[in-house]
Amino acid sequence: MSRAARLGAFIIATLAILAAGVFIIGSKQYLFSPTYRLKAQFATVVGLDAGAEVRIGGVHTGTVREIDLPTKPTDKITVLMDLQRSTHSIVKQDSVASIETEGLLGNEYVAISFGSEQAKNVKDGDTIGSEAPLVIADLMKKADGILVTSQEALNNVTVVTANLSSISTKINQGQGTIGALVNDKKVYTQLDETTAGLRDTVNHAQAGVTAFQENMEAMKQNFLVRGFFKKRGYESSSDLEKNEIAKLPDSAPLKSFAFDSKKLFDKADTAKPKNEKSLRAAGQFLADTEFGVAVVVVSAGMTGDEQKDLVLTQARAMVVRDYLVNNFSFDDSQLKTLGRGKGKSDTPDSGWGTVEIIVYPAEAEVPAQTSAANPK
Amino acid sequence: MSHNASIPHRLISQDVPQAPSLMRATLSSLWSPFNGFLEWFGELGIFAWQVMRAAVRRPFEGRELLRQLDEIGSKSLPLVALAGAAIGAVLSLESRSSLVRFGAKSMLPAALVFSIIHETGPIVTGLVVSGRVGAGIGAELGSMKVTEQIDAIEASGVNPYKYLAFTRIVACILMLPLLTLAADLFGIMFGWIADTLIDPISFTKFIHHGFGGTTFSDFLAPTFRTLVFGLIIGMIGCFQGMRTRGGTAGVGLSATSSVVLSSLFVILADVVLVKLILVFFP
Numbered sequence: 152m153s154r155a156a157r158l159g160a161f162i163i164a165t166l167a168i169l170a171a172g173v174f175i176i177g178s179k180q181y182l183f184s185p186t187y188r189l190k191a192q193f194a195t196v197v198g199l200d201a202g203a204e205v206r207i208g209g210v211h212t213g214t215v216r217e218i219d220l221p222t223k224p225t226d227k228i229t230v231l232m233d234l235q236r237s238t239h240s241i242v243k244q245d246s247v248a249s250i251e252t253e254g255l256l257g258n259e260y261v262a263i264s265f266g267s268e269q270a271k272n273v274k275d276g277d278t279i280g281s282e283a284p285l286v287i288a289d290l291m292k293k294a295d296g297i298l299v300t301s302q303e304a305l306n307n308v309t310v311v312t313a314n315l316s317s318i319s320t321k322i323n324q325g326q327g328t329i330g331a332l333v334n335d336k337k338v339y340t341q342l343d344e345t346t347a348g349l350r351d352t353v354n355h356a357q358a359g360v361t362a363f364q365e366n367m368e369a370m371k372q373n374f375l376v377r378g379f380f381k382k383r384g385y386e387s388s389s390d391l392e393k394n395e396i397a398k399l400p401d402s403a404p405l406k407s408f409a410f411d412s413k414k415l416f417d418k419a420d421t422a423k424p425k426n427e428k429s430l431r432a433a434g435q436f437l438a439d440t441e442f443g444v445a446v447v448v449v450s451a452g453m454t455g456d457e458q459k460d461l462v463l464t465q466a467r468a469m470v471v472r473d474y475l476v477n478n479f480s481f482d483d484s485q486l487k488t489l490g491r492g493k494g495k496s497d498t499p500d501s502g503w504g505t506v507e508i509i510v511y512p513a514e515a516e517v518p519a520q521t522s523a524a525n526p527k
Numbered sequence: 528m529s530h531n532a533s534i535p536h537r538l539i540s541q542d543v544p545q546a547p548s549l550m551r552a553t554l555s556s557l558w559s560p561f562n563g564f565l566e567w568f569g570e571l572g573i574f575a576w577q578v579m580r581a582a583v584r585r586p587f588e589g590r591e592l593l594r595q596l597d598e599i600g601s602k603s604l605p606l607v608a609l610a611g612a613a614i615g616a617v618l619s620l621e622s623r624s625s626l627v628r629f630g631a632k633s634m635l636p637a638a639l640v641f642s643i644i645h646e647t648g649p650i651v652t653g654l655v656v657s658g659r660v661g662a663g664i665g666a667e668l669g670s671m672k673v674t675e676q677i678d679a680i681e682a683s684g685v686n687p688y689k690y691l692a693f694t695r696i697v698a699c700i701l702m703l704p705l706l707t708l709a710a711d712l713f714g715i716m717f718g719w720i721a722d723t724l725i726d727p728i729s730f731t732k733f734i735h736h737g738f739g740g741t742t743f744s745d746f747l748a749p750t751f752r753t754l755v756f757g758l759i760i761g762m763i764g765c766f767q768g769m770r771t772r773g774g775t776a777g778v779g780l781s782a783t784s785s786v787v788l789s790s791l792f793v794i795l796a797d798v799v800l801v802k803l804i805l806v807f808f809p
Contacts, residue, residue: 161601165705168712
């Protein structure tokens with residue numbers, strides 16, 4: 152190889168390297184492909200430099216050519232970008248430019264979104280819309296704020312937990328009422344004892360009441376107080392309505408006996424009987440006849456207090472019933488009473504009221520007990 | 528000595544150094560290297576001026592220039608390519624380990640390409656060429672000088688500044704950027720080979736990543752910076768060769784000094800040039 156040829160080969164080879172380098176770098180900057188220019192305006196470019204990549208759909212399709220600071224404080228920074236002509240069909244008037252970062256700390260680049268199909272094409276030198284870049288420092292500030300808040304919240308939680316812990320420790324150690332309740336067997340034992348004592352007391356009270364009832368019963372028989380009950384004609388007020396019915400049966404009576412109260416009772420205002428033997432006819436009839444129900448109906452005279460008269464008639468009916476039940480043999484559940492109170496009778500009247508014994512046949516319906524009566 | 532021994536009294540009186548003369552001696556001992564340095568620069572300036580004056584005059588020594596281009600350019604290629612390849616491989620291996628440590632392994636092509644085309648390629652080329660060519664020029668011109676061939680050329684009516692110096696300087700200036708490109712290419716290629724042997728990556732991808740962030744100022748300015756390196760190497764080699772004195776020993780001295788000085792000035796000039804390039808291509 153001659154000297155000149157060797158030199159020529161060397162020069163051509165090295166110049167080829169130069170050309171290759173120029174083209175490799177040039178292709179990165181789109182110096183050798185047809186481009187068009189777009190502008191976008193940003194309040195901050197977060198360190199974007201001229202020469203940075205422009206990506207459309209993540210594909211490197213252009214270069215940031217220039218970044219111009221505004222001349223007025225109210226204006227924004229203008230970023231001039233050269234884009235490959237081939238992207239012209241994708242980028243439209245409504246495409247949006249945004250500044251993004253490769254990874255978290257990588258290079259900044261401009262990302263341009265696809266335009267919509269119906270939007271107008273961009274022209275060389277057009278300005279497209281922009282989106283404020285995400286500034287990591289701002290994010291950090293926000294994250295810091297969140298961290299501070301959550302720190303405070305956690306501090307509160309810690310305090311609450313400490314309180315809870317202190318409370319539970321106290322409970323566990325048996326301090327305070329709850330602690331004593333939870334931990335002290337003595338309290339439970341005492342409570343148990345108290346309950347047992349209470350039960351005993353109730354039992355005693357019951358026994359006392361029974362004894363008292365017996366005492367009362369005995370007292371009624373005692374000669375000192377016996378007079379009161381004797382004069383009244385009956386002993387227990389609670390028995391007054393025991394067999395009373397609310398109203399007379401609807402069916403027609405089989406037989407009816409009527410007596411003047413003056414002939415049956417000692418005084419006008421008591422239920423103490425006299426001449427009970429005059430009731431014998433009625434008693435005999437009840438013993439001899441198959442009947443459904445019989446009612447002792449008593450009414451008082453027109454004198455006296457209405458409430459007292461109601462009690463009096465009820466008592467007199469009871470007394471008459473007791474006499475009949477005790478002296479004649481028939482089913483006593485069939486004999487009912489009805490105290491009618493003041494002056495309801497139209498039977499012969501001495502002013503003391505009347506006593507009627509009305510007997511109903513077997514098919515007669517037994518009316519309901521008076522509401523106040525004790526159920527059997 | 529014998530004179531001093533025979534007249535001891537005068538010796539004593541004369542030998543006691545007087546204050547002004549002591550100061551003068553101290554000053555002159557400091558002054559002479561500095562003076563020599565200034566003289567060297569002055570002579571270099573005169574030499575440069577003579578070369579420039581000779582260069583603009585006809586006839587142009589085309590054949591000699593071609594010979595020097597071949598001598599300095601093509602013949603340096605294997606050396607430069609080898610040096611570039613070695614440096615590329617070393618850079619690749621070294622920066623891999625440090626980049627892996629920072630989790631930035633994917634930055635390796637960019638780091639390698641950037642460092643080779645920016646600094647390593649040009650400076651390695653400059654130093655290798657200053658070693659090979661600087662020594663060659665210094666020794667060749669030095670031996671021509673001591674054997675009085677230069678005087679003979681001058682006597683035959685040929686301007687030795689033009690025929691010997693200018694052709695070599697121009698050849699250096701023209702060849703250095705081309706050699707740098709070769710060094711860059713081999714550096715990047717062997718950097719890729721060293722990289723792909725450890726962690727396979729296609730050459731296309733390597734190049735694509737490597738040149739991802741490079742601009743023309745990253746590539747062209749450092750490459751053509753070596754024009755200045757070429758000027759320094761050629762100029763100092765010729766200057767040291769043509770001022771050779773003192774026979775064969777002087778030839779060796781000028782060969783050595785031309786290598787040392789051209790390497791030193793290449794590095795010093797690099798500092799200034801890098802700063803200058805950063806000013807004009809930030």
